[in-house]
Amino acid sequence: MASASSSFPNKKGETRNMQPLLKGRPRWLAVLDYGLFQVHANGRIIGICGFLIQTDAGENVLIDTGFPAKYADDAEAATAEDELGSFGRVLSLTHQNLAPAQLALLGLSTSDIDLMIQSHTHIDHVGFMDAFPNTPILIAAAERALPRPLYWSGKQPMGWPDRKYIEIHSDIEIGAGFDVFLVPGHAPGQLAFMVSLPETGAVLLTSDAISRAAEIDEKFAGSWDETRAIENGARLMDMAAEQKAKVIFGHSPEQWPTLRKAPAWYD
Template structure:
């Protein structure tokens, strides 16, 4: 399947989906786990990322121990209300309404519902899809690739009018970002290519590929400036409380 032109309508709204809260042990940073739902004037719905696996909403402590995620941090909040289906329901949507499922990269807090939308093609970087399994977390790789249609991208792709997927490796091999041109403003969704603004000054120390991460961030911020875009970072503690979350939208 071809990603370019897959979406026919123009984006008319963007909702931030609240997938819960996580605290990093090493620095005490509390971060929101986010996804997005973009709707077009052709009644298409683009779901961007799916948060933590469902087992975390059932028993976060047990799931963290199983995946050894508790070595990195603590899940502070992940309830059934923080799963994709419940977040979409706040917008009056169901899983059947999802036209396209975008996976920005395959870490644990982005792929929890990777198998949950079998009727929707998954748009993903070809570099990420070529991995034997989704990255998940550390040495834990319990998720296999779903049997579904994939739109594998290389480089930047205009998925539809007003919707561009941007190659932004560094945090992971196939990290991608999105530029969404809404009627009243453009929005840059950096995902974990820039988790928070301070990462730029910190030079992405500890990233999978620091040089690539720096180059990607510089390019994304330049594009954001050129398009006068509102930037939504991947996991920014300062920004998270102020973001409009479903059922509220940006339009």
């Protein structure tokens, strides 16, 4: 069966009268702990994160799903199979760090997710993309157009799950107080997010568009498209400054230990 797919147009013009994907506004945000990874080149230890946003209408939006389950079963064997060892190694990843267990900490199951968003399709973000059979997937059209998810450095064992895909081509607002930004650079269809919470206020989730603050000074070396990464990184930080937003980076060694993680919430 072919996967259903629909494109979500630009915010301008025809989208003015479109119904948003979400009925409610963001009410709570949880940071999901998908384990720790060490990058060989510099020894940097990074947290692997996902996010669960719950609206005041009771909708649950999941952003990214971490590593595949095989990394909790046997990280060494999985690393060898995916040829990930040239890049780094899993330091800490148990079954408690898998997407279903992280959701369970919040009292949720895979059937409670109303919308899944793929920030991009690298290995540490797509591990459970196929685990939510009735949930539509919002993804950048540029990412979905690839023959298979990016996964890791030419190793692309995953196929696209048979789902309804909502493809976006530009920045969109999927509901009041919930913006999705198309920010290619790290990946062809990289996404970032701004949510407005009642108490915390605006929160910018950069995902891998800005993995850590130092990446800005490093000019995003090693990105899929360094020039676009620089441009979009600056755009995101300008928006964060304008809205006085709390910024949560994609893989910041300094920030990761300070973040409130599930089962705790930001409200």
